[in-house]
Amino acid sequence: MVRKEIPAAEIIESIADIWALLTEEQQKMLAKQFFTQRFKKNELIYCEGDRPTHLMCLLEGKVKIFKNGVGRSQIIRVIKPGEYFAYRAYFGGNDYVTAAAAFEPSIICMIPMQTITQLVAENNLLAQFFIKQLSIDLGIADERTVNLTQKHIRGRLAEALLFLKDTYGVEEDEATLSIYLSREDLANLSNMTTSNAIRTLTLFSNERLITIDGRKIRLIDEERLRKISKIG
Amino acid sequence: MVRKEIPAAEIIESIADIWALLTEEQQKMLAKQFFTQRFKKNELIYCEGDRPTHLMCLLEGKVKIFKNGVGRSQIIRVIKPGEYFAYRAYFGGNDYVTAAAAFEPSIICMIPMQTITQLVAENNLLAQFFIKQLSIDLGIADERTVNLTQKHIRGRLAEALLFLKDTYGVEEDEATLSIYLSREDLANLSNMTTSNAIRTLTLFSNERLITIDGRKIRLIDEERLRKISKIG
DNA sequence: CTACTTTTGTGCTCTATAACATAATTATAT
DNA sequence: ATATAATTATGTTATAGAGCACAAAAGTAG
Numbered sequence: 175m176v177r178k179e180i181p182a183a184e185i186i187e188s189i190a191d192i193w194a195l196l197t198e199e200q201q202k203m204l205a206k207q208f209f210t211q212r213f214k215k216n217e218l219i220y221c222e223g224d225r226p227t228h229l230m231c232l233l234e235g236k237v238k239i240f241k242n243g244v245g246r247s248q249i250i251r252v253i254k255p256g257e258y259f260a261y262r263a264y265f266g267g268n269d270y271v272t273a274a275a276a277f278e279p280s281i282i283c284m285i286p287m288q289t290i291t292q293l294v295a296e297n298n299l300l301a302q303f304f305i306k307q308l309s310i311d312l313g314i315a316d317e318r319t320v321n322l323t324q325k326h327i328r329g330r331l332a333e334a335l336l337f338l339k340d341t342y343g344v345e346e347d348e349a350t351l352s353i354y355l356s357r358e359d360l361a362n363l364s365n366m367t368t369s370n371a372i373r374t375l376t377l378f379s380n381e382r383l384i385t386i387d388g389r390k391i392r393l394i395d396e397e398r399l400r401k402i403s404k405i406g
Numbered sequence: 407m408v409r410k411e412i413p414a415a416e417i418i419e420s421i422a423d424i425w426a427l428l429t430e431e432q433q434k435m436l437a438k439q440f441f442t443q444r445f446k447k448n449e450l451i452y453c454e455g456d457r458p459t460h461l462m463c464l465l466e467g468k469v470k471i472f473k474n475g476v477g478r479s480q481i482i483r484v485i486k487p488g489e490y491f492a493y494r495a496y497f498g499g500n501d502y503v504t505a506a507a508a509f510e511p512s513i514i515c516m517i518p519m520q521t522i523t524q525l526v527a528e529n530n531l532l533a534q535f536f537i538k539q540l541s542i543d544l545g546i547a548d549e550r551t552v553n554l555t556q557k558h559i560r561g562r563l564a565e566a567l568l569f570l571k572d573t574y575g576v577e578e579d580e581a582t583l584s585i586y587l588s589r590e591d592l593a594n595l596s597n598m599t600t601s602n603a604i605r606t607l608t609l610f611s612n613e614r615l616i617t618i619d620g621r622k623i624r625l626i627d628e629e630r631l632r633k634i635s636k637i638g
Numbered sequence: 639c640t641a642c643t644t645t646t647g648t649g650c651t652c653t654a655t656a657a658c659a660t661a662a663t664t665a666t667a668t
Numbered sequence: 669a670t671a672t673a674a675t676t677a678t679g680t681t682a683t684a685g686a687g688c689a690c691a692a693a694a695g696t697a698g
Contacts, residue, residue: 241548243556244638250548266541271549294534301533302526308540309498315547316473316482317503322555323597324475327655357676365555367656372677388664388676406476559685589646599686604647620646620694 180210180233185283188233188256195299207289211282219274226264228284232257235280236342236353240362241272249363254341261287277353322365325406330364331374332403339393354389412442412465417515420465420488427531439521443514451506458496460516464489467512468574468585472594473504481595486573493519554597557638562596563606564635571625586621
């Protein structure tokens with residue numbers, strides 16, 4: 175497989191959110207620091223307990239942030255192209271409390287956190303960018319905690335399916351999820367065992383809420399899914 | 407009851423974390439803006455869905471941040487004197503997704519978020535302060551999600567007791583929790599029903615891990631509690 | 639002091655979901 | 669192609685914890 179190098183211009187395009195906030199001088203400085211790295215499907219990007227060193231921006235692919243618990247693992251959030259991750263721990267002054275892995279072959283832009291903190295210190299807009307990002311993520315985490323602990327299996331799975339649609343979108347038919355997850359990943363996203371994810375998926379299919387073709391999931395009654403997700 | 411006014415000097419002492427980062431001019435500006443407000447035991451401070459307007463700093467008392475789910479409510483985090491809260495939603499650009507209430511009579515210093523954002527825009531150290539704070543809180547939220555979903559009742563209650571000790575400390579005997587929570591609040595903190603909190607508390611007492619005297623809880627075998635919390 | 643409400647404590651039942659077992663299917667490697 | 673491993677599917681059993689009922693105790697109000 176020919177793996178073309180990503181041209182710098184394209185990378186800059188991808189990290190536009192940050193790039194646009196910088197002065198020319200800062201842009202020049204940053205340009206010298208970033209580099210890209212490829213990850214294979216299911217490859218680990220970083221581990222719980224690792225020391226954070228780089229801010230990462232997903233250029234291509236799909237990534238999960240997860241945490242290994244007792245037996246099962248829990249997917250905490252997922253990253254789509256253009257999103258930043260892996261910086262929280264550094265800012266918080268601790269090691270990673272989560273791990274990250276690629277759902278699919280992915281390309282990641284890496285920027286040393288030292289560079290980022292320097293830029294944050296000089297550039298107030300960038301600081302505000304991170305404040306906003308962290309605030310949004312914390313709000314989502316708070317919501318998620320309650321959803322995962324209080325909703326029933328059906329509600330949690332319905333929510334996960336809708337969440338995947340909102341995050342990674344659908345194919346041309348406007349209904350088939352663009353991400354093909356294993357049942358296990360689907361279970362880890364919805365806080366349940368793999369068997370229960372499979373069973374509930376089958377139920378949903380029998381109830382004509384979705385259709386299943388291997389890992390392809392097509393949402394056919396989104397309204398009812400939303401209702402199920404809401405009432406738990 | 408005579409409720410003395412809190413002198414400005416004392417307030418400034420309490421918000422020292424922020425105050426110390428400001429220039430003299432900024433301090434002068436801030437001094438004109440903040441004010442204090444008292445809340446009675448169990449009084450609601452803000453509601454889920456409210457529009458955030460002020461950053462709050464707890465001067466005296468104890469506060470819970472919680473979220474009402476189906477039937478039960480879940481305590482997301484607790485605030486001790488000197489800590490800031492209620493600002494995340496404003497920074498994130500949304501309404502409150504949680505509510506806050508006073509565990510005990512509390513005094514809160516209020517600073518308009520407009521003032522805060524202005525200061526954040528001018529003062530990079532302040533921006534960095536919030537980045538760090540939010541990063542720490544997000545890390546805690548991620549940990550908590552997994553603990554609440556995967557640990558068993560005993561593990562969750564043990565964790566809650568230790569957490570209360572770490573947060574609010576103990577009395578002179580070095581073992582009695584300084585916070586006297588209702589069984590219901592304890593349950594909401596540990597994601598379980600009130601009956602199960604009561605039952606498990608009784609179990610812990612029989613096992614000589616704690617002693618109970620009404621709402622007074624004394625941790626007598628912390629090491630074993632930690633073990634129970636860890637293994638789930 | 640008396641009535642009323644809230645909180646705490648305990649027992650019993652029921653159910654959602656984990657845990658386990660096994661087969662069928664699909665992917666991956668040799 | 670064949671063997672091996674991983675994933676998906678489905679049935680069965682076991683259990684943690686919710687839900688409910690009710691009584692005792694402790695607050696709170698009139």
